Amino acid sequence: MHDKEEKDELSLLNSEDHLETPLDRWDQQEEETPPPDPEEMLPLLQASEPLQRMTAARAFCEICDDRAIESLMQLLREPCPLIRVSAAYALGRNINSEVVGALIEQLQQDWNGYVRKGIVWALGNCCDRRVLSPLVDALKYDISAVRLWAASSLGQLSPLGYEAVVAAVPALIEGLRKDPTPAVRSNCAWALGQLGREMPSNVVYAGVIDSLLEALEEDEDMGVCEDAKASLLRVGDPRALQIIEDLENDGFF
Incomplete structure (x- = not known):
């Protein structure tokens, strides 16, 4: 060819x-x-x-x-x-x-x-x-199809240790908040849930939970909201679980 x-x-x-x-x-x-x-x-x-x-x-x-x-x-x-x-x-x-x-x-x-x-x-x-x-870099600057998989691949870095996880989190939070493609935001939510499960309870962990809660409550795409909820449930953070329960009682879901 x-x-x-x-x-x-x-x-x-x-x-x-x-x-x-x-x-x-x-x-x-x-x-x-x-x-x-x-x-x-x-x-x-x-x-x-x-x-x-x-x-x-x-x-x-x-x-x-x-x-x-x-x-x-x-x-x-x-x-x-x-x-x-x-x-x-x-x-x-x-x-x-x-x-x-x-x-x-x-x-x-x-x-x-x-x-x-x-x-x-x-x-x-x-x-x-x-x-x-x-x-x-791929998550920040590439086309949507590449950003989609970059987010998922970053979510698989927890075996590399805490420093690698902390380095991956800011780009994933930014992608979850700002990426114009819902599927990419969903993959960022999934990846943050994967990494959050392996993190100690500190300021970086709190940032992960806050960003997922923000997506749950504010993202305009229902698929992103559902993926953020699934990640929060997977992490099992008590504060997030209580917020999810309150939202369910208020008929949010």
């Missing part, structure tokens, strides 16, 4: 309104069929035909095999965006230290929002402190 044709075909994937990509449903599609054979797929990662390379990369979205990592990192720099995004999702299943660096480097230079979204999803699986800054 020529570069112009690739850009024409995938141009809408950079739009603010396109939040879902085909590989979002890859797991569900493949549940009905047996997993691919890695011995068959490994050579195809370096096949001469682009379609074969893409098929092999997609196979490693299901297969964990260290032997595929080097080839997948090479595919991350392919001219075809469909191959790059397949490689990004596959590397999200096949992580090592070199993969983290390669994903971050590609995120910073890739023109295609479809690919950047896949990379941001993969970074959420890395459990590496290096992913924090790129994910925060």
